[in-house]
Amino acid sequence: MIVAFLNHKGGVGKTTLALHVAGAWAAQGKRIVVVDTDSQGSALDWSEQRTKEGLPRLFDVLELVHDTLHAEASEIARDAHHVVIDGSSHSAALMRSAMLAADLALVPAQPSPFDGWAAGETLRLLQEAQRFRPQLTARFVLNRCVARSLIASEIAAVLAKHDPPALAARIGQRVAFGDAARTGRLVSEMPRSEPAAREVAALAAEIERIAR
Numbered sequence: 001m002i003v004a005f006l007n008h009k010g011g012v013g014k015t016t017l018a019l020h021v022a023g024a025w026a027a028q029g030k031r032i033v034v035v036d037t038d039s040q041g042s043a044l045d046w047s048e049q050r051t052k053e054g055l056p057r058l059f060d061v062l063e064l065v066h067d068t069l070h071a072e073a074s075e076i077a078r079d080a081h082h083v084v085i086d087g088s089s090h091s092a093a094l095m096r097s098a099m100l101a102a103d104l105a106l107v108p109a110q111p112s113p114f115d116g117w118a119a120g121e122t123l124r125l126l127q128e129a130q131r132f133r134p135q136l137t138a139r140f141v142l143n144r145c146v147a148r149s150l151i152a153s154e155i156a157a158v159l160a161k162h163d164p165p166a167l168a169a170r171i172g173q174r175v176a177f178g179d180a181a182r183t184g185r186l187v188s189e190m191p192r193s194e195p196a197a198r199e200v201a202a203l204a205a206e207i208e209r210i211a212r
């Protein structure tokens with residue numbers, strides 16, 4: 001499967017979720033390739049930080065910052081169980097290319113009134129891509145959810161019925177994600193971060209169920 005984390009908006013968790021979902025699958029012994037399409041290369045930085053810290057390589061991170069991803073995707077996917085595309089916030093052409101490559105497009109969004117709507121431009125491109133590729137499935141992924149926030153649960157309820165709908169698995173606002181990012185780790189490798197690791201595992205499992 002080729003899954004792409006896409007949103008025009010930066011800071012919504014594309015890189016964080018791409019790396020963590022990839023890591024959860026790699027921990028099950030699957031061969032995973034992460035494609036970093038962001039010119040800032042934060043997935044690549046994470047992977048280099050990991051090497052500096054002497055941590056084992058979990059998956060390869062390829063840098064691909066030109067808009068021919070869709071032409072190269074099947075070659076990249078050939079020996080991999082799954083390819084995870086970390087989307088760009090800067091280039092519509094790259095986002096289009098990722099949408100043409102992917103089986104599943106996931107749009108991370110924070111459950112705030114601003115974020116769902118900031119995804120508008122991404123959703124417009126998705127609808128356009130789906131005209132050419134009706135098999136492209138799309139879902140929101142709610143990230144940075146704050147427990148028991150009334151507004152968050154209202155938005156989650158709206159997004160559950162939205163087209164595209166939101167996944168049932170949600171990721172909470174947790175400091176472990178920031179600490180992990182800085183040290184080239186996954187939350188599952190951080191102390192006292194079991195709840196975050198459980199959420200990631202549930203997300204990775206739900207994504208595989210959808211793609212089946």
Ligand SMILES: Nc1ncnc2c1ncn2[C@@H]1O[C@H](COP(=O)(O)OP(=O)(O)O)[C@@H](O)[C@H]1O
Binds near residue numbers: 178
């Ligand atoms: N669930 C979360 N809880 C806490 N911090 C998060 C969470 N998801 C992302 N972050 C932090 O938010 C910032 C932006 O996330 P990032 O994955 O880089 O977004 P994007 O790739 O969409 O620009 C990073 O500092 C990251 O550590």
Ligand SMILES: [Mg+2]
Binds near residue numbers: 014016042086087
């Ligand atoms: Mg990013």
